[in-house]
Amino acid sequence: MRTTFTRQTQPTRGVRSWWGKAWQRAVEEAAYSEVELRRGRTHARRGDVGAISVEPGGLLAACRDRDDAWTVQVAIPVLDATARTALVEAVAAEAGRIAELLAGNLPHELVEHAEEVGVELLPYGGELTATCTCPHYLDPCPHAIAVLCQVGWLVDADPLVLFALRGVERDSLLADLHARTAPAVGAEGLPVSADLADDVELVVDAAVRARRLVALFEAGAELPDELL
Numbered sequence: 207m208r209t210t211f212t213r214q215t216q217p218t219r220g221v222r223s224w225w226g227k228a229w230q231r232a233v234e235e236a237a238y239s240e241v242e243l244r245r246g247r248t249h250a251r252r253g254d255v256g257a258i259s260v261e262p263g264g265l266l267a268a269c270r271d272r273d274d275a276w277t278v279q280v281a282i283p284v285l286d287a288t289a290r291t292a293l294v295e296a297v298a299a300e301a302g303r304i305a306e307l308l309a310g311n312l313p314h315e316l317v318e319h320a321e322e323v324g325v326e327l328l329p330y331g332g333e334l335t336a337t338c339t340c341p342h343y344l345d346p347c348p349h350a351i352a353v354l355c356q357v358g359w360l361v362d363a364d365p366l367v368l369f370a371l372r373g374v375e376r377d378s379l380l381a382d383l384h385a386r387t388a389p390a391v392g393a394e395g396l397p398v399s400a401d402l403a404d405d406v407e408l409v410v411d412a413a414v415r416a417r418r419l420v421a422l423f424e425a426g427a428e429l430p431d432e433l434l
Contacts, residue, residue, distance in 0.1 A: 207375060208261040214356045216251050217363075225312045226362025228328045233354045235331025238344045246351025254349075255356050262373040265357060269338075269349035276340040278353045282333055284373030285325065292323040293374060294382045304383055312365035327372060 221227055237243040249255065249269055256275075258267040263284045268275050285293060296319045297303050306313050320327050336350035346354065360367045366376050 207377075208259050209370065210257050210259045211360055212257055213253065214255065214258070214359055215253060217359055221358060221362045223312070223362050223365075224314065225317070225328060225365055225368070226358055229358040229361050229368070230355070232329050232331050232334060233351060233358060236334045236336070236346055236354070237331075237351055238346075242344060242346070242348050242351055245348035246346075247355055249348055249352035250355035255352050258353065258357060258360065260357070260360070260367060260370055262370060262375065265353070265371065267353045267356075269352050271340070271349060274340075276338050276349045278336060278338045278350045280346075280350065280354060280357075281335040282329055282371050284371075289325045290374055293320055293325045293327070293372075294379065294386070296320045296323060296325065297379070298383055298386050304380075307366055307369075310364055312368075327368065 221230055233246075234243060237246070249271070254270040256268040256270070258265055264279065264281045266280075267278050269278055296316060297307070299319060300313075300315070303313055303316050307316075317327055334346070334354060336346035336354065338345070338347045338349045340347055340349055342348070357367070366379075369379060370376065
């Protein structure tokens with residue numbers, strides 16, 4: 207499924223999360239030289255990148271450069287079925303991990319756990335394959351770097367964007383976690399416990415409410431009673 211994010215503005219406090227900074231390091235590794243990197247960052251800060259479409263394994267965006275606009279495509283490897291299962295198990299292994307993800311936090315322990323079972327969630331520079339319709343002779347060109355920098359802003363704010371790029375989208379992740387916590391059926395055909403089946407729903411509801419409250423608070427809007 208493709209998700210399109212509207213035109214981004216540079217975070218006022220910059221990229222602050224450790225995983226957002228890890229993404230930016232990957233962009234630096236992918237850049238051919240400091241010249242392309244600086245030009246790309248300038249395009250990103252200036253707001254030359256349009257809406258960004260994210261889907262499993264890639265993203266698409268346009269970047270304006272003076273009177274021209276160029277189309278950028280970026281590919282990133284998705285997790286295979288074995289790695290995907292291992293990642294879901296890593297999320298489910300510790301109580302509270304899904305709540306943190308939904309609240310916009312990527313626990314360092316989760317990434318370390320995933321790496322221990324052979325799952326690389328954060329990309330390195332060589333995994334970011336970018337092409338652009340501009341005539342620049344190097345890939346990634348400054349337009350592609352601008353798009354990658356702005357995707358880093360998205361990842362910094364919501365690590366589930368990174369999951370989606372790796373092929374583990376939010377809804378499918380929640381469905382897989384729900385399936386793992388579904389109540390077991392006893393010998394008489396009755397569920398052993400209904401409590402576990404409700405855990406994911408409760409966590410999702412709480413996390414969504416928290417994120418909406420934070421967004422409204424930061425915007426200076428009045429907080430609705432139903433979210434309090």
